[in-house]
Amino acid sequence: MSLSAKKILFVAEAVSLAHVARPALLAGSLLGDCEPVFASNGQYAIATQGLSLKPYALQSLSPETFMQRLAVGRPVYTLDELRAYVEADERMLRELRPDVVVSDFRLTLPIAAARQGVPLMSLSNAYWSPYARRAPDLAPDLQPARLLGHKLFDPLFRLSWPLASRHHLSVPNRLRVQLGLQPLGSLGDYYCGGDVVMYADTPSLVPCHPLPPSHHFLGPLTWSPSLPLPPWWDKVAAQQQRTRVYINLGSTGSTMLLPALVAACRAQGWVCIVATAGRMDLPAAEPDVFVSSYLPGSAAAAAADVVICNGGSPSSYQALEQGRPVLGICSNLDQVLAMRGVRDQGAGVLLRAGECSPGRLAQALEQVSAEACRLKAARLQQEFRAYPATQRFRELLLSTLAVGHSSRER
Secondary structure, three states: OOOOOOOEEEEEOOOOHHHHHHHHHHHHOOEOOEOOEEEEOOOOHHHOOOOOOEEEEOOOOOHHHHHHHHHOOOOOOOHHHHHHHHHHHHHHHHHHOOOEEEEEOOOOHHHHHHHHOOOEEEEEOHHHOOOEOOOOOOOOOOHHHHHHOHHHHHHHHHHHHHHHHHHHHHHHHHHHHHOOOOOOOOHHHHHOOOOEEEEOOOOOOOOEOOOOOOEEEOOOOOOOOOOOOOOOHHHHHOOOOOOEEEEEOOOOOOHHHHHHHHHHHHHOOOEEEEEOOOOOOOOOOOOOEEEEOOOOHHHHHHHOOEEEEOOOHHHHHHHHHOOOOEEEEEOOHHHHHHHHHHHHOOOEEEEEHHHOOHHHHHHHHHHHOOHHHHHHHHHHHHHHHOOOHHHHHHHHHHHHHHHOOOOOOO
16 A cells, blocks of 8 residues: 555654654654654654654643653643643644544544544553553652652552552543543553554563554664764764763753762763753763763764663663663653663663662662673664564554554543
């Protein structure tokens, strides 16, 4: 089947860079075959820079509000916001009349696509799947965890997770009841709704129960900005006798830790390559520290021996794609869940932001730079090569178009 006459709509809920970059990667892979439409609010425009995607303006929650609500354990969206989202989504689908819509974290699209009869392909991570073998068991970096310490708070988190997950599901279920739909049974059903669900992971990182035919491991979607290398790049390349570390806490990491991370790495005698995502002015101290707001992340990870990131799947998987072990400094639960899989495979070390004392950091840096960790990262690199995400997406898209079915709500 040809894509030339098909309209494929990509929808990015721009609450983080990852939720824009992942669908942008998929949309970009179709250029030349069709004219993809990219719906977002314009936030994180760097992710679509240089791509000839037809834009559609779609309002989203601000990243600041999103992170504030996550930090205090509140449901991410209010009832009024979700109701407005459904109305905006349906209006968009009526205006554009796409053949297929591809969504990243636009959690109201399963409702809107069903009501408008448009097949929906959803991007998610398998650790949120209702078929994931393990429930969340490590707390994110919440204030109570900082006060009690994670060692004491983690058991409380495990006990409270069933209640907490129902709390986060309460608002979307109220909307569903108002719309005459059945309530969802779990957060996994909420985060992984659609005719086709695509997990941007590999099976060893997130063990799952047998998946239904509509759920698929797509493979990691790792994005790197199309930027020239900074003027100091050759100086980094010349430091081949020293351990080089790429530090990038992204758009949702605890940026306040950057100075401490750099200091800990310099104390080990390491050379630091730092990307601040434009969130902090960090002075460089050559010849040890090289700083830019943004860097081509894949090239920076490849140039390093170790990667320090926020633990989220885009940044940790980018490191593993280059065969580099990861120290994940996690803040929110999504980052903890992604990094848990990396840690369990022996390819990295997981710390919550509140655990980053000088002693813990020194210990973590020693662990992540060990040969055993490097070898496990290289093994995952080989697994990643067996899951070419854009190619697998194209195959799923063509099969979805061939079936031509419309989304139906459970």
